[in-house]
Amino acid sequence: AIQLTQSPSSLSASVGDRVTITCRASQGINNALAWYQQKPGKAPKLLIYDASSLESGIPSRFSGSGSGTDFTLTISSLQPEDFATYYCQHFNHFPPGYTFGQGTKLEI
């Protein structure tokens, strides 16, 4: 099964900073990667799909890139509401199922 490894596991940053989170797949997955944001006590929220497409309603400071095995989520200018945990996700077709990265906690 494909595994996703995120780095770093945690990250400290300040409002206004540019932040990049990385997700590495154990084998090539083309662009089949999504990113989610999760705040404490809340459900995950879809940010990016197909590696680089911005979900409707998500601010443009969020962007995704990558293909194959290496992917990044970038927040161009951190806002106070962006401090959360971020997960990458892949759906494998054979056998079918979702895999998540272990998460990256973004702290002030």
Add this chain to the structure above:
Amino acid sequence: QVQLQESGPGLVKPSETLSLTCTVSGGSISSYYWSWIRQPPGKGLEWIGYVYYNGNTYYNPSLKSRVTISIDTSKNQFSLKLSSVTAADTAVYYCARSYYDYVWGNYRLDYWGQGTLVTVSS
């Protein structure tokens, strides 16, 4: 706007069966896959399985022997049963819609319920 809401007991005894229902509103349950995902306290996300509107299912191999997911299209609901639970099954359980992207052939979870904490304890 599609909304999902989990319901069911918040406390289950060890060795018993955990049962949850997800009610979908604001849209049809047809033509989509519907997933269950869980998150143990302080840990990451684990996909449990999904059901298609026609009743087809697929489960995480690590849980397959204990999981049953079913769907009732007349009620716009789908359900999770997890048998022989232990303390390791204590988690927040989420239901979510799986959206299939016909352009790239990728799946994503675009709508989520708020989650419900299920504690396994005697």
